[in-house]
Amino acid sequence: MPFIITDPCIETKDTACVDVCPVDCIHPRKDEAEFAEATMLYIHPEECIDCGACVPACPVAAIYESIDATPSHQATLIEANAVYRLGDADAMAQAEALVQQHVAAHPDIMAIPAAERQASHARF
Ligand code: SF4
Numbered sequence: 289m290p291f292i293i294t295d296p297c298i299e300t301k302d303t304a305c306v307d308v309c310p311v312d313c314i315h316p317r318k319d320e321a322e323f324a325e326a327t328m329l330y331i332h333p334e335e336c337i338d339c340g341a342c343v344p345a346c347p348v349a350a351i352y353e354s355i356d357a358t359p360s361h362q363a364t365l366i367e368a369n370a371v372y373r374l375g376d377a378d379a380m381a382q383a384e385a386l387v388q389q390h391v392a393a394h395p396d397i398m399a400i401p402a403a404e405r406q407a408s409h410a411r412f
């Protein structure tokens with residue numbers, strides 16, 4: 289079961305997780321062309337080895353340990369993580385569209401500052 293990046297990454301995107309991932313499965317990295325345009329980062333669901341190193345590294349607790357552990361209101365972002373693995377321009381556009389869909393569908397969650405957002409997930 290892959291780890292999943294969720295909405296506190298939006299507006300944060302600091303790549304602390306990238307620096308600790310032993311298998312380089314979190315994208316886009318700062319040195320990848322797509323980084324500037326990406327709204328958040330994504331974990332490749334098949335390359336992730338479930339080591340857990342990224343979880344304590346994330347300053348906003350955006351990363352859940354599995355799909356099952358991820359709140360149902362983040363389901364669109366589970367799909368975005370999965371789509372982005374394809375890595376081409378179309379996949380990135382699809383992932384970004386899913387992120388915008390999530391943002392539009394959850395103004396209540398997104399109104400909470402990124403640093404406090406994960407703690408609020410249980411309320412929604
Ligand atoms: S759980 Fe490990 S392998 Fe998976 S994204 Fe996090 S650091 Fe990378």
Ligand code: SF4
Nearest residue numbers: 297300302303305346
């Ligand atoms: S450490 Fe957290 S906020 Fe930073 S890029 Fe990774 S998932 Fe996003």
